[in-house]
Amino acid sequence: GGSVLEQLLAYCRSTQHEGGSLSSQPHVQDALTRIYVDFQVQRLFRDDRVLVAGGAGFLGQHVVQVLRGRGSAGIVVPRRSQYDLTREAVVARLYRDARPDVVIHLAAVVGGIGANRANPGRFFYDNLVMGAMLMEYGRQAGVEKFVAVGTICAYPRFAPVPFREEELWNGYPEETNAPYGLAKKMLLVQGQAYRQQYGMNVIHLLPVNLYGPR
Numbered sequence: 001g002g003s004v005l006e007q008l009l010a011y012c013r014s015t016q017h018e019g020g021s022l023s024s025q026p027h028v029q030d031a032l033t034r035i036y037v038d039f040q041v042q043r044l045f046r047d048d049r050v051l052v053a054g055g056a057g058f059l060g061q062h063v064v065q066v067l068r069g070r071g072s073a074g075i076v077v078p079r080r081s082q083y084d085l086t087r088e089a090v091v092a093r094l095y096r097d098a099r100p101d102v103v104i105h106l107a108a109v110v111g112g113i114g115a116n117r118a119n120p121g122r123f124f125y126d127n128l129v130m131g132a133m134l135m136e137y138g139r140q141a142g143v144e145k146f147v148a149v150g151t152i153c154a155y156p157r158f159a160p161v162p163f164r165e166e167e168l169w170n171g172y173p174e175e176t177n178a179p180y181g182l183a184k185k186m187l188l189v190q191g192q193a194y195r196q197q198y199g200m201n202v203i204h205l206l207p208v209n210l211y212g213p214r
Contacts, residue, residue, distance in 0.1 A: 048144065049074035051100035053085060053134060054107030059149070059210055063104060076100060086126050091133045095141050103138045104147045105131060108184070116176050124179035131187045139200050146202045148191055152209055153181030165206070 050067060054060040055077030067075055076098040078085070083094045085107055109126040116123060131148065138146045155163050156171025168188075173181040191202035 046071040048101035049076065049099060050102045050104065051076045051098045052104045052106065053078060057106060060106045063106065085130045085134060088133055091137050095137045100143055102145045103143050105134050106149050110180060113176055116180060120179040124183045127180060127183035128186060132190060135190055135194065139194055139198055144201060148187040148202065148204045150188060150204055150206045151181055151184045153177035154185040
């Protein structure tokens with residue numbers, strides 16, 4: 001039983017040759033793992049409806065392009081003009097309309113240094129409630145996977161460079177970005193809590209600064 005790739009992996013693990021099983025060879029193991037993961041990702045996104053909150057933004061456009069390149073036909077990208085994700089009734093309506101299997105949360109209310117200084121309250125509240133409600137309604141809807149994307153602004157101000165995940169809780173963020181960074185950081189806490197209590201499949205990604213044309 002299982003897919004062709006699963007059978008191939010099982011065969012490689014059981015086949016003996018000089019020096020041990022074929023899969024014990026690092027280059028073979030790495031190549032098979034990459035093929036297997038890529039296959040699983042393609043199968044996941046081909047068969048599932050994927051809600052990409054923030055899919056029209058800078059990062060989101062690239063993510064949507066990759067998903068489409070992997071054969072996904074069920075991508076939903078909510079626009080702010082139709083779905084204000086800081087409003088609970090709207091988030092509930094989005095889940096009713098989209099019926100997603102997978103949620104990728106890239107949406108954010110964000111800006112540069114000047115915007116952060118001028119709007120600390122708004123940046124904290126909007127990002128906090130948007131993430132909290134998207135994850136909670138995803139839990140209620142029984143989504144297969146929830147992918148939350150954090151921010152480099154969550155790291156402590158004096159974290160050693162290069163940043164390491166072990167340093168994430170070892171200090172307060174840089175004051176200018178702290179409201180935004182801490183609001184996004186709460187997604188990590190919420191995801192860990194939901195996985196512990198509800199068994200929800202949540203992962204939290206921390207990208208570095210983004211740049212480039214689009």
